[in-house]
Amino acid sequence: MGYPFPFQHSDLHGRCADELLQFRNTTNVDLRREITDKWLSSAWDRASRSEHYRHIGNFTKHKFDSITPVNKRTFKESYSAFDAADVASIIKYYETSGTTGVPTPTKRTFEDIVWNYVGVALLWGELVDRSDRSIVLLPSDIAPIGDLIAGCCEIIGSAAVRCYPFTQGIVSWDRMEVLFRNFRPTVIWCAPGTLLQFTRVLRQRKSFDDIASSVVKIMLSGEVVTESLKRSLGHWWKAEVYNASYGSTETGTIAAAGRNGRLNVLEYSFLCELRNDDGEVLPLAEGARGELIISSLHGFARPMLRIATGDAVSITAPESGLHSLEVLGRKEEAILIRDVPYLAGDIENHIYKIPDVTGYLLDMAEGSVTRVIVEQMPDGSSTDHIMQHATRILGDAGIDVRVEVVSQLPITTKSGAGLKNWKRSNILEARK
Numbered sequence: 189m190g191y192p193f194p195f196q197h198s199d200l201h202g203r204c205a206d207e208l209l210q211f212r213n214t215t216n217v218d219l220r221r222e223i224t225d226k227w228l229s230s231a232w233d234r235a236s237r238s239e240h241y242r243h244i245g246n247f248t249k250h251k252f253d254s255i256t257p258v259n260k261r262t263f264k265e266s267y268s269a270f271d272a273a274d275v276a277s278i279i280k281y282y283e284t285s286g287t288t289g290v291p292t293p294t295k296r297t298f299e300d301i302v303w304n305y306v307g308v309a310l311l312w313g314e315l316v317d318r319s320d321r322s323i324v325l326l327p328s329d330i331a332p333i334g335d336l337i338a339g340c341c342e343i344i345g346s347a348a349v350r351c352y353p354f355t356q357g358i359v360s361w362d363r364m365e366v367l368f369r370n371f372r373p374t375v376i377w378c379a380p381g382t383l384l385q386f387t388r389v390l391r392q393r394k395s396f397d398d399i400a401s402s403v404v405k406i407m408l409s410g411e412v413v414t415e416s417l418k419r420s421l422g423h424w425w426k427a428e429v430y431n432a433s434y435g436s437t438e439t440g441t442i443a444a445a446g447r448n449g450r451l452n453v454l455e456y457s458f459l460c461e462l463r464n465d466d467g468e469v470l471p472l473a474e475g476a477r478g479e480l481i482i483s484s485l486h487g488f489a490r491p492m493l494r495i496a497t498g499d500a501v502s503i504t505a506p507e508s509g510l511h512s513l514e515v516l517g518r519k520e521e522a523i524l525i526r527d528v529p530y531l532a533g534d535i536e537n538h539i540y541k542i543p544d545v546t547g548y549l550l551d552m553a554e555g556s557v558t559r560v561i562v563e564q565m566p567d568g569s570s571t572d573h574i575m576q577h578a579t580r581i582l583g584d585a586g587i588d589v590r591v592e593v594v595s596q597l598p599i600t601t602k603s604g605a606g607l608k609n610w611k612r613s614n615i616l617e618a619r620k
Contacts, residue, residue: 193309194318194345200299201343204306204486211456212310212509225249227485228459235491239269244493252493257463257481260498263438267292273489282332284437294437295489296332301339303486304440307457308336308433309343314447315405315430316375318345323371325364325378325386326410327352332437333409337377346375353382361389365399372402376425377432379410380417381613384546385599387424391566400425407432407445412517412532416540424565434515439482439492443513450504450512459483460511462503463496474505479519500531523550523615525557525587532614538585542578544568547597551616559590561616563597 191202192209211223232247240258244251263270273295275281280296296304316322322341328334328350341348351359351367364386376383383406390396406421406429413431422429431451435441442458443451453460453472461469462478469481480501484492500516517531524530539548544565551559560582564574571593578591600613 193313193343195343197343198302200302201306204303205310208307208310208456215509224455224459224485228252228483231483231485231487231491232493234272234488235270235493237272238491239271240266241270241491241493252483255494257469257494257496259496263495264290264292267438267490270490270492271295272491273297278489280332280335282437283330285331292438294332297488299486299488300440303457305336305339305343307454307486308441308444309340311444311446311452311454312340312407312432313344315407315445316341316344316346320346320374320405321371321402322346322348322375322377323367323373324348324350325352325376325382326350327354329355332440336433336441337407337409349373353386361386365390365393365395368399368402374402375405375407376403376427377407377409380408380413380421381411381547381601383408383421387421388546388566391568396424400427403427406430409433412515412536414533414537414540416537420540420543420545431515434513436497438490439484439495439497440487442480442482442497446508446510448507448512450507451514452508452510452512455510457485459485461494462501469494472503472511474503474511477502477516480513523552523557524555525589527556528586535587538582538587541581542574544574545578547601549597549601549614549616557587557589559592560587561592561594561597563601564593564595566595 191205196202211220214220229247235241236244277297278295279298280301282294283291324334324337326333326337334350338348338350349367349371351364353359353361353364390399403425404427406425406427409432418429430445430449432445433441434443434451443453446452460472461481462472462476463469463481464478480497480499481494482492482497483494498518498520500519501513502516504512516533522529522531539545539562542562545562546565547563549561550557551561562578564571574593575591582591
């Protein structure tokens with residue numbers, strides 16, 4: 189089939205690309221099912237070496253369909269029971285941020301890394317190529333996201349530099365300005381909150397136009413990304429903005445952006461299903477909405493069979509052979525506004541429709557939101573202009589609460605990805 193990238197780092201890279209492209213390029217439903225079942229059977233065998241799955245026996249599709257999904261909390265409390273590799277046989281070691289509890293150790297073998305990186309690079313390579321220069325404003329310490337982006341850039345052939353702005357003692361806003369002027373990146377990889385803060389800093393320093401002039405693409409990752417936020421960032425930076433990836437430290441990358449501009453489910457890397465409100469586990473289907481359930485097809489250090497992510501998603505029709513998804517937020521982080529439950533994505537999609545807003549806090553009392561505090565862009569729209577739009581936009585959405593506009597919010601509201609948890613950083617609860 190031919191290796192689709194400029195540099196082949198190993199024979200395994202070539203084999204992965206061949207198998208993944210065979211799946212993606214075929215429109216034959218029966219062949220796709222046959223390939224998936226072959227991968228799933230191998231994953232089943234690897235999983236049987238772990239404590240949790242040691243009694244599953246030989247693979248059959250009927251046995252797989254009868255597995256009860258493992259809830260995220262159960263998985264995190266007994267993560268080591270799912271391990272099929274020890275620290276002596278791995279090539280990478282990570283831990284989760286711990287924003288939803290105790291950090292979870294996560295191992296990766298060479299096979300884990302190659303299958304994941306090649307699968308993601310097949311999609312990212314539709315947007316980023318050898319002519320691009322990538323600057324990565326995402327964490328590299330302990331978290332896998334920095335390694336993932338750097339590894340995919342190497343496969344694609346895009347020059348890259350890492351500079352997470354919250355790395356104390358190494359990177360500062362001053363250092364980042366110098367890096368941007370010297371490297372002239374065409375692609376920014378970052379969490380939405382980090383880019384919002386960087387945008388504010390540059391606007392305050394009157395250096396935004398110069399720094400932004402080379403950037404043509406922005407790849408967001410690490411947090412919920414809404415269409416309205418993408419539009420705002422695209423307008424300010426005069427760049428194409430993409431929701432680059434969705435996944436977690438534990439699972440690896442489940443979906444990635446491609447030429448269609450959407451988050452495409454890596455159906456050649458995961459068998460994804462949805463659990464609806466009635467508890468039924470169903471295949472992906474256009475228009476469906478529910479909790480995402482995943483089974484890793486190429487998991488080696490920690491094979492996963494029907495693990496519940498805890499994330500609510502909606503599914504759109506396949507393009508280029510892959511379903512697309514929109515991440516709505518973590519189910520357990522739903523909050524009430526006038527007795528109506530909202531997820532992070534529901535709220536942010538309305539808030540970032542307000543012009544020149546770079547952040548927000550939700551003030552809660554007795555379990556419900558009573559006030560929305562929005563942060564205005566330096567040198568942006570006036571307070572009155574923002575207030576008028578905020579009142580109208582939130583009112584039209586049924587979010588009938590008091591609105592306030594401030595010039596600056598705590599940096600914790602937008603420190604980005606590994607440092608934050610949406611409910612901890614964007615919710616202000618009254619002390620009892």
